[in-house]
Amino acid sequence: MSKPVTITLPDGKTLAFDGPTTGLQVAEKIGARLAKDALGVKVDGELRDLTAPITHDAKVSIVTYKGRDGTISTDALYLVRHSAAHIMAEAIQRVVPEAQLVYGPPLEDKFYYDIKFPDNRPLREGDFAKIEEEMKKIVAEDRKFTRYEQAREACMTRLASEGNKYKVDNAERAIKADPNAALSFYATGEPGKNFEDLCRGPHVPSTGRIGAIKVLSLASSFWHGDENSDRLTRVYGTAFATQAEMDAYFALKEEAAKRDHRVLGKQLHLFHIDEAVGQGLILWTPNGGIVRDQLQRFISEELVKQGYFQVFTPHIGRLELYKTSGHFPYYKESQFAPVIEREALEELSKSGCSCSEMMHRVEGVSARLAATINERTAKQTITPDRVLADDKLIEGFMLKPMNCPHHIKIFNSRAYSYRDLPIRLAEFGTVYRWEQSGELNGMTRVRGFTQDDAHLFCTEDQVAAEVLGCLSLVKIVLGTLNMNNYRVRVGLRDPDGKKYTGTAAQWDKAEAACRDAAKTLGVPFSEEPGEAAFYGPKIDFVVKDVIGREWQLGTVQVDYQLPVRFGLSYTGSDNKPHTPVMIHRAPFGSMERFTGVLIEHFAGAFPTWLSPEQVRVLPISEKTNDYAQKVAATLRAKGIRATVDDGNDRVQGKIKVAAEAKIPYMAIVGPRDAEQGMVSLRIRGVEKDAGAMPLATFADAIAAEVAERRAVLGVKP
């Protein structure tokens, strides 16, 4: 006799079964409609096949495409896409029978299948139409996904006989991960008759449940992501439960493409990247310059309110500075190469110094510096092999990859008492990092960028309040920009990790400070053990833009390490030296990335205060050019960025051009307006004449909107 099974549903109701049941039976018991719509089942939080046996009491929820609240279930899409990957794999094998399947998981909004194609028959985009045709056939056949398990020995023998080393490897890995796991296969239809794939599942009940399926693109990948391993072809596809949902997905993609800051940056003349200047190096053109300048002024104003001091530091620093901080040569792969002094270089080339010898000498540390650092860090931080005689050392400079060493030197340029702390040093500091060329992307991933950086030097007791202050600044700025949808990630130390500096007590305190500060923000936050830097915990900001994409912007990091390495101290109330704690913070990451994200967030239609051109005056004909100039002059006198389009076009043409430039306000002026001292307004986003208003009222209203940095256009006649 089998044991009775009690199923608890999401609403708390329970269903009793005499013995093992399945998700399908549960659904049938609830209602025929639900059974028909069911795609899978969640048993105690685990996603499973609808027909998988449920043998013990469990909390069960039936996965349908749309949840009770009408939103689309991510679990359903997971099932749909995972199943779609099998269908695509089968279709591809019909088109290219020699293709060896490797691995095909679902992703957030699509899926892929890594496949090894024979060298003489690679997959091309031209094959997509044929593959999609086959996929649609498979969907139309509405074949059941049938799961069966096979004994390990038989399974391995079978896979080996099929000659696909990748699947053999997958099976071996599955066994390694869980020695008790059963190896399962899924047949798209009947085992032994239809396409089968080694797969853990789960899947939708049958191929007909996939409403829309499409091959997206090709890319290359490596087996296990190892570039020394086999090169595979990654075929991307996507699938949805309905065609309407797929259409909406592509509409969103199109919307995202329209907002692409690289496209808008060109159209709106915001920035330029020039081959001759270099990859990943942003040239801020006049329009982009205005946006950046306005952002910086705004941030600076807030910093003054919060007691920061503005500092300025050069773009380079001596190698010794970075040897002290530990950034060189440890991170040399991601830095621009050092600038070696001319005389040293000439001497080296004369003496026939080899490249590796030269690098060794560039990276060398003097005995004095090595002794100092080793003493301060109380261990052999600088190993003896890096210590060189002074006449062997090669001096040079580095483009700064971060601002902290410079700011540390400013802190250390005078003596501080505990009464002086915290000291908050802020700088829009430009740094240079050697990002891999394949990673560069418009403004969001660059090689030279200006951080909205600051370093706070405080006592341990002040850490919590200072972290909180950093977060409140972020909240003010993001709120002003109407970016209220963001979350924070709190990076904590790995409980087992040994790489961390500082004491456990310090860490506990700092982590508590970060956690508490994050809580006060009133936004979602997650704790991520193991994500801390080796020198302290950190808080990352992840902002969601208006179309739902997430962007990692800046961080706040607590640092116990650098103050030690640089031997920083302040005098405590006990008249003894104490080591300060440092907080690094760049809440928006960089002006480049932040501006890039803002461009996409606003789709180029900036709030008035950020708009490069705030008002364009459009005279109806030459006859009102003079009045138009007067209008613009009046606005400019109020600090408003206004221009006149006195070209020979008709007003319709001028409106089109100004609208495409996404200018917030158009002041259209003809004889009527000139006589009465009015302007006829057209507001961005309102596709009609908004009516006339007196020039003086208009100027004051716009000036107020700008002064308050309002996020939405509010001037109306």
Next chain:
RNA sequence: GCCGGCGUAGCUCAGUUUGGUAGAGCAUCGCUUUUGUAAAGCGAUGGUCGCAGGUUCGACUCCUGUCGCCGGCUCCA
């Protein structure tokens, strides 16, 4: 950095398959028009076809290298 695709006027693109040194729209400039809410008409200017080699009587077109961009992979103190 790796794999694939792509580089033609300031911008968006055609022409390359089948080698005979380029074409459109927008922008710019000029003329006509004097205009009331998303482009009036006509004309002109503008390109050593990313760069460097090679093949050829002849290369935007074919080959090699190189630089850059895009999509992925990998990476991001």
